[in-house]
Amino acid sequence: AKSYVFDPVAGTYTVTNDLPGGGHWYPSLTALGTGDVIAVGGLDQNAAGSVATEQFDSTQGRWLPAAQVPQTFFFWGLYPELKLMSDGRLFYAGVHTFSNAPTAAGSNIYDPATATATVNDVPGLRDVNLRDQGASVLLPPAQAGRVLTLGGGNGDAGADAIASTDLIDLRQADPHWQPGPNLPAAKMYVSAVILPDGLVLETGGGRHLRSDPVHEASLYDPVTNHFTSVPADPQDRTYHSQAFLLPDGSVAALGNNPLDGSFSQIISVYRPWYMTRTRPSITAAATFGYGSHQTLGVTGDIGRVTLLRPASVTHQADPNQRSVDLPVTAGQNGQINVDVPANPNLLPPGYYMMFAQNTAGVPSVARWVRIG
Template sequence: MALAVLAVAAGAALVTVVPARALPTNLVQNDGLETLGPDGFPTCWERSGWGDNDHTFTVVPDAHGGDSAMEIEITRIVSGDRKTMMLETGPCAPQVTPGHQYDLGVWYKTTTPNTVTTLFRHDVDDGWQYWTDLAHLPVAAEFTQATVRTPVVPPDTDQITWGVTIYGVGTLITDDYSMTDPDEPEPEPECTGTAEQCTAGSWEVLATESPARGIHAVLLHTGKVLLIAGSGNDEGAFAAGTFSTALYDPATDTFESIPTPSDLFCAGHVQLADGRVLVMGGNRNYPNPANGHGYEGLRTSFIFDPATEAYTPTNDMNAGHWYPSATILGTGDVLSFGGLGEDSSGTVVAERWSHAQDRWLGMGQVNQTWSFWGLYPAMILMQDGRLFYTGSHVFGNGLPGTGASVFDYDTGVITDVAGLRDKDERDQSASVLLHPAQDQRVLTVGGGNVDTNPDANRLVDIIDLKDPDPAYTPGPDLPQGHNHDGSPQTGDQGKMYLSTVLLPDGLVFETGGALHNRADAVAEASMFDPATDTFTPGMATDPVDRGYHSVATLLPDGRVLTAGNNPGDGSFDNRISLYSPPYSFAGDRPEIVSVAATEWTYGSVQEVTVDGPVASATLIRPAAVTHSSDPNQRSVALPMTVDGDVLGLNVTSNPNLAPPGWYMLFVTDAAGIPSVAKWVRLS
């Protein structure tokens, strides 16, 4: 994409938007050592070395990324060395081009300076032979990245293999290998739209309005979007018992009204392992000043089945919940916390949905800490099975302490997490587990406070949950936009009620929001790049205000759907907007021609056929979003092997990284252009 200059809004100053450069193709197969063979050793890698020495090769969880790294320990040495090398057979040894040089990268720890990068090459006439030792790696107690460039590839060499050698007493741990061709031409896709579309994307507002207020949005594996309103924050509808749900079909731009059995206004919801949607709690009653009660939560719960497009009741929960969380676990069970109870006070009862029994468990079957987690607490599943409360919530101040914490359900231990700035002004901030989920990094953006009603803030905090003592660190400020009256924001003015959507190219689309409680929409949208921890401002802004009670969700074709806006005057905007990101106009999109199987198992290798070269493959969990919150949103990288147009996609063996359920499978080419998704079910 060419550099472009565009105006972000009428009368706005011009800003320069530089599209992210596509990353060069990593030629290393199983680069993160995550896929293990029957012998427990990483596929495409072999134990190697020679001489008189005592040694061990061990796959260890002390990894730079993911769950696996390779440890070599030498306890006695008279001669020789030991190394982990790429297999010389099949597609494991990278193909190379004569006359080119290649950049080799590895993350490592070593206790000995007797560590070196070693290369072998395959010559067409002479076969495999030792080529050279490159950079020696200094002692490093923490993971350190080493990058070295090869000599020029000889004229008759077609493959190389390489690894890291240890030739002294000590311990070497390696992970996350890379090999790229700096001479690889950068793809320059031809823009098929206007200059602004190719750098900022564009919006379409549907001519037909939704028959239900879009307070909750759930993308079904049928491709349709469930828009749940219940009474929709309308006391008249509640009094009349008029509750609504709409089903939107992006393929036809049509809506269907769905009979709604209860007031699911501000319920919780989550995608279950089989693709049904569990909807829990909701509104038992609106505030009644005469009896001193506020909103009251329901115990009732329902399943929406995409096959029948209808709700059916489940057993009741143990307590009422209005604004509850809902997080699916690696087992397929669901944990739910918080909200307001039947007496309008904060609910301290934890709830657990049993995947095996298809029901809510009784009070005595659920581990209770009797803790109040607030309203819609963002509870993200970590790779070790614990939950991370990000500090994003709804209505007023955050929880006591630091405002964020790690919760171990099995032991009941709650550990404060430091670093979240202005924890009592993160009301209706947005939190998202960044791509790839294997990196375990969470972004928390913006927020305000509906009680004190200051200007919403621009704060962005980032945390690495793989750290032994994780803590938030400051990220870049949220880009500033334009206020409700068209004036530019100033100083620290930011927004609450915003949405963050994971896109198939690995970026996060940030859109919508308002400066104050239920008022003053902000015109601003940006892209966040987790590879550089930077925002690209100046994305096209939604023509419709999206503040309180607004939602955004990724569609299988790569567009983003937004709905809802409920200002303090009680009105509601029922228009639907569709955003086409810049990649929609960047040229021909890669295509997934076929998927050998749609039912995937953990730790498997799945065969997918594409129509040409691709650089990456990703699973994205479909949205179940409300109030800036979708704690189950995640994008999981799929390491791959390539045989022509046939990909072997390596599925994680850890269900905590990708909880069971339906996912959108995307492939992306070297220019960062994604395919349309295919649906697969992981179990």
């Protein structure tokens, strides 16, 4: 039940109050537009499925008593990936760790703000009981409201992994899943990482429970809806593996915990095409307020500026990964102007990596900015 707040500037942890529901194992933590954090899913201290919804109040710096948090008494599975929608609701894309889907539909929309929090099914997701340790990603830009779910399996059932992907547009009044293009290889334990050029790297994976590693990687283009193969990670990446974006635009991949109990400590780094190009730069940036108009110092002919939230990933699950485009207008003397969205549900408060992309599609190295 212990809980701590990490200060990334000071590099220190500060203890806060215990989780009100007691011990909590394998929950997902999803940041809200208010800056609060919702914890759902996982197991309690007795290894039973936890149906508690717990909320960390960012203003008070503490977990709220259970009576102050709307409850669904719904079991989300272990490490369920929930994505914050632009209207403040949370979307469950069907990806979790271990076992079957928590509902027959496999996918849900959850409103945490109602007095009695509601969970509604979302139709159309295929292979709902074969999404164990697949991946889901809020496609760039987040303003488009589109989610892609990739691969998965069912380790408990010993089933073969799948190559299926499914797409959904959450801006629709009645959103429903549509089939996407198959992955180049069937796999669970697949990681999906948004790159600053607007593509998504999928990497790692295995065919069965902690075994049969798959050495394959590709880039997904949300515009063309197509996967293009890239060099694969030479290391096995199955159970307890993950991948995440670094501020220079490369991707780190690490971990692997096969059935023999060993754990790989070898880190791989994927360097996208733009790492060998002459890159633009951002020479000045600051803390950004919602709805503000900002002036940035840049070098190069800049056509796009993007904010990418840093990783909060485990077991391939990263509920908070998102890429938000900032509208750009030309400035003077090596400057450009950008508009920061006013909607905190689109851009939850906190730190982001800001990338400027030139008109040839080459992104800068990131500068850290704080939103809110």
